Amino acid sequence: MYNTKRGLKISSVAQSHFLFIIMILFVMFIVGCQTNQSSYQKVESADQLKTALAVANPGDTIVLANGEWKDAELVIQANGTKEAPIVVMAEKLGEVKLTGSSNLKLAGEFVVVNGLHFTKGYTPTAEVISFRIKKDQLANNCRITETLIDNYSNPERHESDYWVGMYGKNNRFDHNALVGKGNKGVTMAVRLNSEESLENGHLIDHNYFGPRENLGANGGETLRIGTSHYSLSFSNTQVINNYFDRCDGEHEIISNKSCGNLFKGNVFEECVGTLTFRHGNENTAESNAFFGNGKPHTGGIRVINEKQKVINNYGYGLTGHRFRGALVVMNGVPNSPINRYNQVIDSEINNNTFINCDYVQLCAGSDEERSAIPQTTSISNNIFWNEAKDDVFTVYDDISGISFDANILSKNIESIGSGFSAVNTELVQNEKGIYSLKDESITAGTTSEFAVVSKEATGPSWYTKPKQAKTFGYGRTIAVAAGEDLFDVMKDAKAGDVYTLSGDEYLLEKKIPVAVPITVQSKEGAVIKFEKSNLFVIENGGALQLDGLIIDGAECPDYAGNAVVSTSRYSMNRNYKLFINNCEFRDLDVNHSFNILKVYKNTFADSILIENSRFTDVSGTILELNQESDDIGIYNAEFVILTNNTFKNIGKEIVNLHRGGSDESTFGPLLFIDHCSFEKVGYGPKNKGEKSFTLHGVQKTKITNSVFDDIKTFDIYHTVGEPITKISDCSMKQSTLKISDQAALLSNLKLAKDANGSDGEKVGYKL
Structure with a gap:
């Protein structure tokens, strides 16, 4: 055998060796192709997945079976x-x-x-x-x-x-x-x-x-x-x-x-x-x-x-x-x-x-x-x-x-x-x-080709993204007659449900758990009385709106520490809302420390809104939001808004809102009060701090068009960040305002004379 290009002769032995090598290479190629061939395997458990991975080769696909x-x-x-x-x-x-x-x-x-x-x-x-x-x-x-x-x-x-x-x-x-x-x-x-x-x-x-x-x-x-x-x-x-x-x-x-x-x-x-x-x-x-x-x-x-x-x-x-x-x-x-x-x-x-x-x-x-x-x-x-x-x-x-x-x-x-x-x-x-600006000669700002990704182009192809949903009022409307047990009616509540009460009296023997957003309303002024320590308990995932109700504490147990609304005693990883409109709260004084809202540690209100409502004879605190006392920047509520309400004869604070520590990673809490009147607040026998408001570390406080008559010390203590307190167009009579530093902006704040004829500053107005 000759190499025609070089004219070299190859012996028969060499020729045999050459053919043998070709055969070996061919076999190796076939085996290699079989080895690298992709495989497809379906598994139904973590253990099966582990077994499949142990023998998986490049190019293999392991399929996890549908299901839980x-x-x-x-x-x-x-x-x-x-x-x-x-x-x-x-x-x-x-x-x-x-x-x-x-x-x-x-x-x-x-x-x-x-x-x-x-x-x-x-x-x-x-x-x-x-x-x-x-x-x-x-x-x-x-x-x-x-x-x-x-x-x-x-x-x-x-x-x-x-x-x-x-x-x-x-x-x-x-x-x-x-x-x-x-x-x-x-x-x-x-x-x-x-x-x-x-x-x-x-x-x-x-x-x-x-x-x-x-x-x-x-x-x-x-x-x-x-x-x-x-x-x-x-x-x-x-x-x-x-x-x-x-x-x-x-x-x-x-x-x-x-x-x-x-x-x-x-x-x-x-x-x-x-x-x-x-x-x-x-x-x-x-x-x-x-x-x-x-x-x-x-x-x-x-x-x-x-x-x-x-x-x-x-x-x-x-x-x-x-x-x-x-x-x-x-x-x-x-x-x-x-x-x-x-x-x-x-x-x-x-x-x-x-x-x-x-x-x-x-x-x-x-x-x-x-x-x-x-x-x-x-x-x-x-x-x-x-x-x-x-x-x-x-x-x-x-x-x-x-x-x-x-x-x-x-x-x-x-x-x-x-x-x-x-x-x-x-x-x-x-x-x-x-x-952009209409004048095309202006070259400042983003380029004319500016474009960003669309929402539709992100996330899994199979996933429907959440929309901006309402919190209240988008579910069923359920009429509840006076003879019906409100607890039984509400035990199967769905998110967004609205429960409409007549103008009669309702007596609750059990606490009502609120695990989804619901509304309880009455156009005729239904009276609700309750025999347990709480009327409503907001659980994880819950939110509560009350409208047009009269909440009466006459039938509550004669123990300290009752509350109309309570959060769960356990940690809540979902924020809640509490909205109260056009409601009356009365005779919540069967024993001391009867609150409107009582919260527990590791719970957080996105917003609390109280408007057009009346509070009379409450022995405790209206909003007790002070359970995060570790002073590490954690607090219980972001927005607290009180608008057009009256408060009379309240034993402890209207609001006790606490945010301690020096962390600057959060923005709140924020408190807004407008067109409210406060009369005889903080005189309860268990109000050891003698405060009508305790605002510790609140980042923004705005109080406008309100009247304070005979209230205990209104205590504002500024801490971390750049807290802003603005009080304008308010009247204070026989009342004490105490602010921890000079950051407050006070405008048209009237300090009326007390019954003894001394001026408001001597009564205890302090900066």
């Missing part, structure tokens, strides 16, 4: 390849329901998890989904997609856990939904607590971060990247095209605590809080949209630390102030410890647009500690437009370290110096609802 997987702790350890990942997926997306004490731990290389649904339970460990099994078993190049975690919250409100913890490198979390976290702890966290998780290059994209209620404490962030301990390390995480919908957990919707991260193309819809560069340097917020739509306390971007970039973002209808402003540039702490506030240096805030946003806060947080003003930072080519508000800018300290250039204002806004130009033009709105 109760108390299923899934552990996925596998190694695929970039071209042939190992896939673990639901038989039908969303139909594998992990309930009870279930969770997922993932480690290895190139694994994809698809289509799970966590519901009706909570994780037995620190995380629902973890991109690691143990500290030394991390996930790299792995992906979780099309997965939902829905109200999967620990029942203990302040028992902390994460829903998602990302570790390792180059992982992707996309097209998932995280909705309704009710207990303490970050919804999703990128962890940098080992060398193997630094400079991770994770991608978090196209996820739907659904509503999260106000936690009323620190620890309610929706997304956190890093911690203060690792804040000077680079994470290099990309957060792109996600939708944050009503994420109200605390001040920081996103808490950035590391370096080199990118936040781009995300939407924040009616979120109470900000995207916060809390720690770390060289981070970028680019082309994000913040739609406040006038909702109270909605915010934009808060800047701290060095070399941050805020570019081409859009804010609309943001109302938050102080740390929740549309744009907040903080003061720092000189030589700051790693967990405090580093000075803003070499940062850029350029080409952003803020439409109808109320507050831009510069040098925010300035105090004796936070005295390091921003340096070598530019704010240029931005649009600040609000025709309804002149004082958009608040300057707390020296802004000489900030350069301002080519910024555009609506003609009414008060400028803070050079670098701002007021223009006379109009707003125009495009088909996607984004406003």
Whole structure:
């Protein structure tokens, strides 16, 4: 045999060896093809999944059978390849329901998890989904997609856990939904607590971060990247095209605590809080949209630390102030410890647009500690437009370290110096609802190509996102005759039901549990008496509206500590509402300390509204909201609103509202009183503090058009933050007002003479 190209002769022996090698290679090819052939296997339990993973090869698919997987702790350890990942997926997306004490731990290389649904339970460990099994078993190049975690919250409100913890490198979390976290702890966290998780290059994209209620404490962030301990390390995480919908957990919707991260193309819809560069340097917020739509306390971007970039973002209808402003540039702490506030240096805030946003806060947080003003930072080519508000800018300290250039204002806004130009033009709105200036010669603000992700493009394809639902009045209307037992009628209550009572008398022998939002009303003034210590008990998930009722305490047990309404004695991880309108409360004095509302620790009212109502002869407190006494920034209610009510002969306080500690991660509580009258308050024999109101750490108090006649000390004690107390157009007779500092704004406050002829100041008015 000859090689025709080279003319070399091959012996017969060599020829045989050559043919043998060809045969061996052919056999190896066939075996290799069989070995690498993808397999499909269906499993029905965590144990079967473990067995299947033990023999899984790159390209294999393991299918989890539809149905309920109760108390299923899934552990996925596998190694695929970039071209042939190992896939673990639901038989039908969303139909594998992990309930009870279930969770997922993932480690290895190139694994994809698809289509799970966590519901009706909570994780037995620190995380629902973890991109690691143990500290030394991390996930790299792995992906979780099309997965939902829905109200999967620990029942203990302040028992902390994460829903998602990302570790390792180059992982992707996309097209998932995280909705309704009710207990303490970050919804999703990128962890940098080992060398193997630094400079991770994770991608978090196209996820739907659904509503999260106000936690009323620190620890309610929706997304956190890093911690203060690792804040000077680079994470290099990309957060792109996600939708944050009503994420109200605390001040920081996103808490950035590391370096080199990118936040781009995300939407924040009616979120109470900000995207916060809390720690770390060289981070970028680019082309994000913040739609406040006038909702109270909605915010934009808060800047701290060095070399941050805020570019081409859009804010609309943001109302938050102080740390929740549309744009907040903080003061720092000189030589700051790693967990405090580093000075803003070499940062850029350029080409952003803020439409109808109320507050831009510069040098925010300035105090004796936070005295390091921003340096070598530019704010240029931005649009600040609000025709309804002149004082958009608040300057707390020296802004000489900030350069301002080519910024555009609506003609009414008060400028803070050079670098701002007021223009006379109009707003125009495009088909996607984004406003810009009609004058096309103006080049400031977001680019003409500005676009962000739609809500429909985020989250699992199979998941229907929650709408903004009413709290009360959308269910059945049920008439209850006088002879019927209200307890029996209401035991099968559905959310939104309305119970209508006649004008007769109703006597309750049992407490009525309120586990869903309900309304109890009477157009004819029904009288309700009750024989237990409480009339209504608001349980987790409940909310109560009372309208047109007369609540009479004549039949209540002769014991101390009765209450018309009580919260659950147990921790509630859902916030409640209590609305009272046009009601009368009388003869609640069978024994001392008979309250209108009694709350327990680890419960939280989103809002308490009392209007057009009358309270007479109540031996206890109207609203006792002081059970979070650990002084760590936790409190019992956010909004407390009293409008057009009368209070007479009340034994203890009208409101006892407490928020202690020095934490600044929350905004409330807030108290508003308007057109109310208070007569003879605080004279009960068990009112040892001799107070008519006790407001400790309330962040905003506004009292207007009200009369205070013969009340014990009205005690206002300011603590952390920048508390605001405004009292205007009020009259005080034989009454004492005590405020702990000079922060109160008092206007047209009339201090009438008492019966002995001394003036109001001598009676005890103090600042």
